[in-house]
Amino acid sequence: ETGVTQSPTHLIKTRGQQVTLRCSSQSGHNTVSWYQQALGQGPQFIFQYYREEENGRGNFPPRFSGLQFPNYSSELNVNALELDDSALYLCASRTDRGFTNTQYFGPGTRLTVL
Amino acid sequence: DAKTTQPNSMESNEEEPVHLPCNHSTISGTDYIHWYRQLPSQGPEYVIHGLTSNVNNRMASLAIAEDRKSSTLILHRATLRDAAVYYCILRDVGIQGAQKLVFGQGTRLTINP
Numbered sequence: 001e002t003g004v005t006q007s008p009t010h011l012i013k014t015r016g017q018q019v020t021l022r023c024s025s026q027s028g029h030n031t032v033s034w035y036q037q038a039l040g041q042g043p044q045f046i047f048q049y050y051r052e053e054e055n056g057r058g059n060f061p062p063r064f065s066g067l068q069f070p071n072y073s074s075e076l077n078v079n080a081l082e083l084d085d086s087a088l089y090l091c092a093s094r095t096d097r098g099f100t101n102t103q104y105f106g107p108g109t110r111l112t113v114l
Numbered sequence: 115d116a117k118t119t120q121p122n123s124m125e126s127n128e129e130e131p132v133h134l135p136c137n138h139s140t141i142s143g144t145d146y147i148h149w150y151r152q153l154p155s156q157g158p159e160y161v162i163h164g165l166t167s168n169v170n171n172r173m174a175s176l177a178i179a180e181d182r183k184s185s186t187l188i189l190h191r192a193t194l195r196d197a198a199v200y201y202c203i204l205r206d207v208g209i210q211g212a213q214k215l216v217f218g219q220g221t222r223l224t225i226n227p
Contacts, residue, residue, distance in 0.1 A: 004157075033214065042201060042217030043158065056214060090157050094213075103215060105157030 004093050004106035012112045013081050021076045021109045023091035031096055032074045033103065034066060037088040049074055050096065078111075086113045118202045123222045126192050134187040134221055136202030141182050146205050148215065149176065149187050151198040158201065158217075161187065197225045 005024045013019050025032050031050045035043035045058035049068035063079040072093070078085055088110050092103040119137040126132045138147065149161040162169055162176045164185070169176040175188040189196055199220040205213055 031213075035215075035217075042199075042220055043215070045214040045216070048214065058214065092157070092215075102160045102163075103213075105159065107155075107157050 004091060004104050006089075006091055006106040006109050008109060009107070010110045010112075012114065014114050015081055015083060017081050018077065018079045019081060019111060021078075021089050021091075021111070023074045023076070023093075023106060025072045025074070025091075025093035026104050029093035029095050029104070030072055031094050032068055032072065033092045033094075034074075034076045035090040035092065035105075036060070037090060037108070038084075039087070043090055046076070081113045083113050086111060117216075118204060118218050120200075120202050120218060120221045122219060123224065125224045125226065127226045128194060129191050132189040132192045132196070132223065132225075134189075134200050134202075134223065135184065136186070137184045138202070138204055139183045141204055147176070147178060147182075147185050148203040148205055149174070150201045150203060150215070150217075151196075152201070152220070153195075153198045161200070163205075192223075192225050194225050194227060197223055199223070 004026050007022045033048040034046040036046055037043040046060050046064055047054050048056040052068045065077045068074040088108040090105050090108045092105045094103045146163050146165050148163040150158040151161050152158045162171055162174050164176045164178050177186045199222050201217050201220040203215045
């Protein structure tokens with residue numbers, strides 16, 4: 001059973017650019033969430049996708065968007081990058097079975113916006 | 115979002131037990147208490163969760179107060195590999211069923227050799 005993988009591991013962009021981050025969920029997991037973790041802070045929930053539909057969103061503007069594909073891989077897109085978008089972006093996958101289902105996190109993508 | 119309160123940092127010695135406290139006075143009757151930890155340069159890792167009763171697994175034990183307003187994560191014999199930031203979380207379920215983990219600042223645990 002493979003774990004959650006993310007690509008790329010590091011990325012440098014300039015202000016105003018657009019970025020796409022990718023996540024491959026753990027086998028058998030149909031739900032994926034994305035989190036943003038600023039330096040020295042705990043992760044903050046961005047949104048969750050279930051069966052290719054967004055079904056929950058945190059306090060993030062619309063320029064943060066996502067996609068989930070039929071094979072349950074997913075993307076996080078951020079438009080019009082701002083300096084404050086510099087952070088570690090984490091994806092987490094889980095199944096929809098059970099009420100207390102554990103989330104499994106990937107290693108993250110470190111985004112630096114200059 | 116339901117909130118948790120943890121000490122910013124704790125320190126312990128290798129092979130000694132560690133008790134990590136967490137306060138969650140606004141917990142509701144259906145909130146599960148989750149603990150995750152984040153090792154340096156890694157994503158968070160599930161440790162344990164519970165609702166009312168104390169729980170044990172191969173990584174740790176979770177002791178939950180009778181009124182559920184606090185809990186304690188217990189590492190029975192800390193090793194250097196247990197050095198991490200430990201997060202106590204009340205899992206939030208949104209209207210559409212999205213389950214988000216609301217992370218606080220966590221407790222940075224240092225283990226001395």
